[in-house]
């Protein structure tokens with residue numbers, strides 16, 4: 087998928103610096119995803135209470151809803167494409183209501199759509215409410231090897247810079263070529279990429295030099311101000327874990343429905 | 350080739366995460382054995398380079414469509430398998446977090462499919478075998494094409510296996526395979542041609558870059574094979590155990606909960622037959638439990654309809670009444686969640 | 702503080718591709734001096750600075766900082782005492798946040814957490830960037846990046862500051878701030894640039910490079926009056942000496 091010009095924004099909001107510990111958020115995200123994926127493929131209604139998680143985090147933090155929705159929708163087409171095979175292969179009629187026969191395939195298709203919305207929303211919420219440097223700190227404290235953490239930090243740091251170089255290159259090519267949306271041939275793409283690569287190698291050399299003159303000896307040291315506050319992060323983890331487990335083992339929408347009918 | 354969480358089962362996602370974590374730790378340890386400080390900024394910048402290179406969209410000859418570089422093989426050629434694996438892993442993490450390309454739970458699968466095969470299979474056993482220590486234009490191109498094709502074929506095959514094992518998509522194994530492999534053959538050839546051209550470009554402009562890459566990265570020898578064997582055993586074992594678990598106890602999580610809560614005895618299998626029968630009975634009854642008609646009192650146990658249905662096969666997997674009431678309940682729940690969100694946001698903005 | 706001169710004697714540097722970038726360079730900086738190193742593109746300014754910090758290996762000649770001769774053994778110590786400001790702040794700010802970047806040097810020096818914090822705060826305040834500490838570097842403006850890059854050098858408390866094109870890609874206001882800052886320092890300073898106006902304001906003395914050699918070395922005002930010398934070295938006299946209204 088082309089990653090055209092996206093900026094990696096993290097929103098300083100309720101959950102940012104001084105907010106919930108990134109480790110707590112990573113844990114809750116994985117717990118959430120495990121619960122989402124653990125439901126059977128025909129499950130729809132019991133997935134719905136899980137929407138409370140992304141919705142409430144979005145509400146409480148300062149994540150702009152439109153931006154979140156855009157990101158979530160970007161991910162949908164591919165999943166829907168694969169999901170659309172389900173109605174094709176699973177035609178067993180599961181129920182008839184009001185003169186409508188619905189096959190298992192369509193039910194699992196809707197279920198896949200819901201799963202996708204939930205999973206992507208959880209990822210976007212994690213990314214948008216956590217400054218990336220804190221997320222990396224958290225990952226390291228959770229046991230991710232140091233090289234990979236440093237790697238993530240460097241990658242994130244130079245991402246937009248190199249992307250801008252690439253955009254400039256594509257624009258320059260467009261100006262030179264004829265036609266208003268000129269296509270890049272494989273051969274010229276290769277030399278553009280090669281050129282970009284050489285520039286990246288130069289950049290790496292210069293960064294290395296600037297690290298050396300500041301005493302770099304092979305280890306990237308960080309001051310680590312991360313502190314897990316039980317009164318805040320512990321409660322965050324406990325609350326959501328409990329909520330996810332409840333939703334997993336109790337049919338909340340079913341009960342809700344029964345309750346509304348006055349049972 | 351990015352897999353999403355929506356089509357994944359926790360067993361497959363978890364197994365692949367464990368496998369990938371092992372590979373990451375292994376690569377990190379290997380890099381520590383031959384420390385090279387300049388590699389740290391180099392890896393970082395090359396990770397960013399992959400994103401930048403992917404913004405250059407080129408037209409694919411004779412198809413009318415356009416594509417962009419994957420970049421796995423370029424990294425392996427420039428950095429050697431271990432560093433390249435870590436760089437690709439970081440690229441996939443950032444893609445999952447910020448570009449919604451592949452899910453977070455699916456990270457294990459994605460890193461395995463898109464980083465393991467090019468770095469640990471295609472590069473050492475194909476590219477290096479062909480190019481050797483005396484590169485030439487032809488050898489680089491041939492090596493790049495063959496290794497890119499092999500890496501992508503293996504990756505695509507792995508995607509099919511993981512998806513089918515997850516059981517969320519209904520795509521049959523054969524159909525999915527016939528869809529994936531040819532497409533990725535074409536993608537692999539284009540990827541290989543571009544990779545070969547870029548590597549040749551760099552080799553001509555800065556031969557020392559490729560030479561140092563080749564020198565600094567000892568080919569994985571016996572130890573890699575051992576590790577691979579270990580990983581395979583671990584994966585088969587975990588995967589096998591998890592799927593046995595999943596099939597024996599249709600609802601693994603529930604089962605383990607019940608176990609720890611002590612409500613279910615060890616003779617769980619016998620119990621299961623009972624529950625299955627109960628579920629069946631419930632299905633035959635019109636609108637059980639919380640359906641349109643009040644059910645007999647004391648029937649609090651939730652019928653595991655979906656799971657039971659999968660096992661029995663013949664019976665409809667979903668109970669119509671449950672579905673209708675479930676749908677209304679679901680809609681209601683969604684409205685509630687949305688309303689809560691609006692209330693929360695209101696409260697937060699008032700506080701500011 | 703010790704009296705630390707910086708002396709370069711007969712320095713020759715060739716790049717792997719055969720380019721002879723420096724061909725017998727010699728000069729000496731005294732304690733606290735501010736010297737401009739000017740010359741056209743490719744004259745060898747950047748190479749000179751790299752050689753001073755031991756980042757390129759000269760094939761001949763010596764670098765002497767306050768009595769310590771640059772060698773494989775002393776390169777660490779010399780780098781500790783030299784603060785190097787690179788041309789592109791994006792090469793110098795590689796850490797996740799401004800704070801981490803400014804703390805990078807002090808942390809490598811093995812200081813305690815409190816000392817590091819103190820250093821970072823002081824350095825950032827000195828360049829007027831205290832409020833940027835928690836920001837990621839890639840979100841800063843050009844001027845802010847430059848200020849923070851200077852802070853990353855100051856936090857190491859160097860004796861000598863060497864700077865490569867510090868005013869490149871700065872807007873007029875950023876450039877003014879930079880000039881004010883450079884003037885306020887008391888370190889020994891070597892500023893490589895082709896911004897002659899900046900040299901005129903900051904450096905009483907100028908060294909002119911051409912083709913990897915010292916073409917002239919002397920009082921800035923006098924050198925900038927010598928139009929034939931400047932033209933020969935591919936330079937233009939500063940705007941304020943061209944009789945332009947400012």
Ligand SMILES: Nc1ncnc2c1ncn2[C@@H]1O[C@H](COP(=O)(O)OP(=O)(O)O)[C@@H](O)[C@H]1O
Pocket residue numbers: 716717718720721722740741742743744745746747748749
């Ligand atoms: N990495 C390099 N490899 C080969 N030649 C180089 C390299 N860097 C600089 N040069 C050459 O060395 C000479 C001096 O360059 P430099 O010191 O960058 O000049 P300045 O900074 O004054 O513009 C130039 O001819 C330049 O082309």
Ligand SMILES: [Mg+2]
Pocket residue numbers: 746747748865
């Ligand atoms: Mg220069």
